[in-house]
Amino acid sequence: MALRFRSVGRQVWREAHAHVKKVRDWCVWDARGCCGEGDTSASASSCLVQRNATFRPPPPAAHPTAIACSPLHQQLWPTSHVQRQDFQQLHSNAAHNCTEGDLVLLREKKDTHDGRLVKLHASRTTGTHRGIIQHADIIGRQPRQIVQSNKGAAYRIYDPTLAEYVRLTPRLVTPIYPSDANLIVSLLDIHVDRPSTGLNTEPPLEILEAGTGHGALTLHLSRAIHAGNPPIPTTPTYSGGPDEPEDAVYLGESVSDLQHSYLEAWKQNRRAIIHTLDISPKYSQHAKKIVEGFRHGMYAANVDFHVGDVSDWISKQRQSRRTLQPFLSHVFLDLPNPIHHLPNIAPVLHVNGLLAVFNPSITQIAECVEVIREHKMPYLLEQVVELGAGTIREWDVRAVRPRATLHESNAEAPSTNKSSDQQAEQAARDGELEEALSKEKEGNEEKWVMVCRPKAGQQVIGGGFLGLWRRME
Numbered sequence: 376m377a378l379r380f381r382s383v384g385r386q387v388w389r390e391a392h393a394h395v396k397k398v399r400d401w402c403v404w405d406a407r408g409c410c411g412e413g414d415t416s417a418s419a420s421s422c423l424v425q426r427n428a429t430f431r432p433p434p435p436a437a438h439p440t441a442i443a444c445s446p447l448h449q450q451l452w453p454t455s456h457v458q459r460q461d462f463q464q465l466h467s468n469a470a471h472n473c474t475e476g477d478l479v480l481l482r483e484k485k486d487t488h489d490g491r492l493v494k495l496h497a498s499r500t501t502g503t504h505r506g507i508i509q510h511a512d513i514i515g516r517q518p519r520q521i522v523q524s525n526k527g528a529a530y531r532i533y534d535p536t537l538a539e540y541v542r543l544t545p546r547l548v549t550p551i552y553p554s555d556a557n558l559i560v561s562l563l564d565i566h567v568d569r570p571s572t573g574l575n576t577e578p579p580l581e582i583l584e585a586g587t588g589h590g591a592l593t594l595h596l597s598r599a600i601h602a603g604n605p606p607i608p609t610t611p612t613y614s615g616g617p618d619e620p621e622d623a624v625y626l627g628e629s630v631s632d633l634q635h636s637y638l639e640a641w642k643q644n645r646r647a648i649i650h651t652l653d654i655s656p657k658y659s660q661h662a663k664k665i666v667e668g669f670r671h672g673m674y675a676a677n678v679d680f681h682v683g684d685v686s687d688w689i690s691k692q693r694q695s696r697r698t699l700q701p702f703l704s705h706v707f708l709d710l711p712n713p714i715h716h717l718p719n720i721a722p723v724l725h726v727n728g729l730l731a732v733f734n735p736s737i738t739q740i741a742e743c744v745e746v747i748r749e750h751k752m753p754y755l756l757e758q759v760v761e762l763g764a765g766t767i768r769e770w771d772v773r774a775v776r777p778r779a780t781l782h783e784s785n786a787e788a789p790s791t792n793k794s795s796d797q798q799a800e801q802a803a804r805d806g807e808l809e810e811a812l813s814k815e816k817e818g819n820e821e822k823w824v825m826v827c828r829p830k831a832g833q834q835v836i837g838g839g840f841l842g843l844w845r846r847m848e
Contacts, residue, residue: 470517470518471517471518472514472515472516472517473495473513473514473515473516473517473518473532474495474514475495475496475497475510475514476494476495476496476671477494477495477671478492478493478494478495478535478540478668478669478670479492479493479495479513479518479532479533479534479535480492480493480532480533480534480535480539480543481493481501481503481508481513481522481530481531481532481533482530482531482533483505483528483529483530483531484521484529484530484531485529489539489542489543490533490539490543491503491543492535492539492540492543492544493508493510493513495510495513495514496510497510497511497514498510498511503524503528503530505524505526505528506524506525506526506527506528507524507525508522508523508524508525508530509525513532516532517532518532518533518534519531519532519533520532537553537594537595537598537669538553540594540668540669541553541556541589541591541594544589544665544668546589547589547657547658547661548588548589548658549588549589550588550589550590550591550592551588551589551591551592551709551733552591553591553595554762555762555763555838555839556591556592556594556595557595558760558762558841559592559595559707559731559733559762559841560592560595560596560599562729562731562760562841562843563582563599563705563707563729563731564729565580565582565596565599565600565705567580567599567600567602567603567646567647568602568603569602569603570603570604570605570644570646575646578702579645579646579647579648580600580603580646580647580648580704581647581648581650581702581703581704582596582600582648582649582650582703582704582705582706582707583650583651583652583685583703583705583706583707584596584649584650584651584652584707584709585652585685585706585707585708585709585710585716586652586653586707586708586709586710587651587652587653587658587659587662587680588653588658588662588709589658589661589662589665590651590661590662590663590665590666591665592707592709593649593651593662593666593678594665594666594669594674596649596707597649597666597674597675597677597678598674600647600648600649600677601647601673601674601677603646603647604645604646604647604676604677605641605644605646607637607638607641607676608637608640608641638676641676642676645677647677648677648678648679649677649678649679650679650681650688651678651679651680651681652680652681652682652683652685652688653681653682654682654683654684655682656682659680659681659682662680663675663680666678685708685710685716685719685720686715686716686719689719689720689723690719692723693723699722701722701723701724701725701726701728702723702725703720703723703724703725703728704725704728705724705728705729705730705731706720706724706728706729706730706731707731707733708730708731708732708733709733709734713732713734713739713743714742714743714746717730717743717746717747717752717754718750718752721752721753721754721846724846725846726846726847726848727845727846728845728846729757729843729844729845729846730754730843730844730845730846731841731842731843731844732841732842732844733839733840733841734839734840734842735839735840736840737759737761737770737772737840739840740759740770740772740840740842741772743842744756744772744773744774744842745774747844748774753846753847753848754844754845754846754847755844755845755847756772756773756842756843756844757843757844757845758842758843759771759772759840759841759842759843760840760841760843761838761839761840761841762838762839762840762841763838770840772842
């Protein structure tokens with residue numbers, strides 16, 4: 376009898392050990408996971424039960440849910456940083472049901488046109504040339520499923536991509552199109568890391584976008600830095616009856632006040648920020664709605680919207696921060712006259728930070744090159760590229776001295792030891808001036824001209840021009 380109980384005891388112990396090991400292995404998928412390696416306490420089992428007892432790989436881009444399971448879990452991921460994420464709201468690639476307030480794209484089943492963006496409200500309808508579609512018929516369905524109009528026409532439901540959203544939303548100004556925005560973000564070479572739980576003394580990544588416009592580039596920039604910020608804290612949900620006050624009260628405070636205070640406290644701990652500025656209040660307000668409208672505003676909290684002049688904003692920021700140290704990691708200018716702001720940007724741009732100037736004309740980029748050279752600003756031109764619907768091509772934009780000026784200079788100066796190869800190289804370079812725009816420097820005997828021509832070997836359709844300068848010491 377004793378041997379039988381001993382055998383049963385060993386079997387129970389082995390099964391319990393295997394179960395705890397499985398729980399431990401599943402929970403250590405991420406350093407922020409709910410139970411750390413070696414945590415074999417009963418809390419691991421309770422954690423698994425609270426997670427629906429399902430051993431499935433977690434979403435790669437999602438944070439852990441807000442379940443404090445053990446002291447080790449609280450050390451790895453403090454309660455203030457762990458908030459339960461609504462995966463439907465984040466619109467991951469996993470299947471989800473459409474809910475009221477979602478933005479969906481409706482496209483005819485056998486048509487390849489862009490389709491129509493629709494914000495779902497249970498009591499509303501959307502009219503098409505092939506009948507009326509009830510929003511209530513869409514709510515509860517999943518993307519890629521079919522919904523029919525009252526005339527029997529079949530429409531497929533899609534989650535709009537960022538590119539589709541930018542192209543199909545109402546606009547007040549011409550946006551920077553998705554292909555150009557993606558390239559601009561890539562050239563800025565933005566890298567962010569997950570927020571650490573310890574004390575971080577490094578300054579946050581701050582990017583200034585001057586010329587908000589439609590908000591298209593704002594969305595792309597915010598998506599690029601999104602992983603650098605902690606999850607936004609959740610606030611208590613409240614659903615009262617029809618006789619309840621409009622502003623609900625939770626523990627003595629209105630829910631709207633709680634939401635605002637939580638968001639403001641969260642903003643103080645951001646590690647990546649987009650400052651976007653526009654001279655027009657109307658355009659800025661419209662762009663804010665565009666940013667907040669994409670997937671329930673998942674990227675909106677990374678962005679601070681401002682209205683005014685770029686140089687004035689920089690001056691106010693330096694006064695409010697009470698420091699003369701630079702605070703901007705990158706600056707993007709989409710302005711008619713960017714040359715007026717170049718001197719004011721240099722002191723607030725970190726060394727090795729990028730200054731990007733986007734203009735529809737190559738001559739505007741050439742003006743920036745000339746002004747930076749004349750005033751000896753601490754910028755080093757890295758490249759000038761033409762953006763368009765096809766490929767990109769690089770442009771050669773620089774100030775050189777024409778052949779006549781060089782001959783006069785050589786006649787007056789003593790002879791040098793330059794080799795014939797170097798002289799031939801200089802002569803070949805001067806030959807480019809036949810296609811250049813000539814400019815004379817006032818108050819100076821030297822004459823300079825701007826070389827502005829595409830580098831050979833590429834073709835492109837339309838687009839603007841992007842100049843990239845690196846901040847020097």
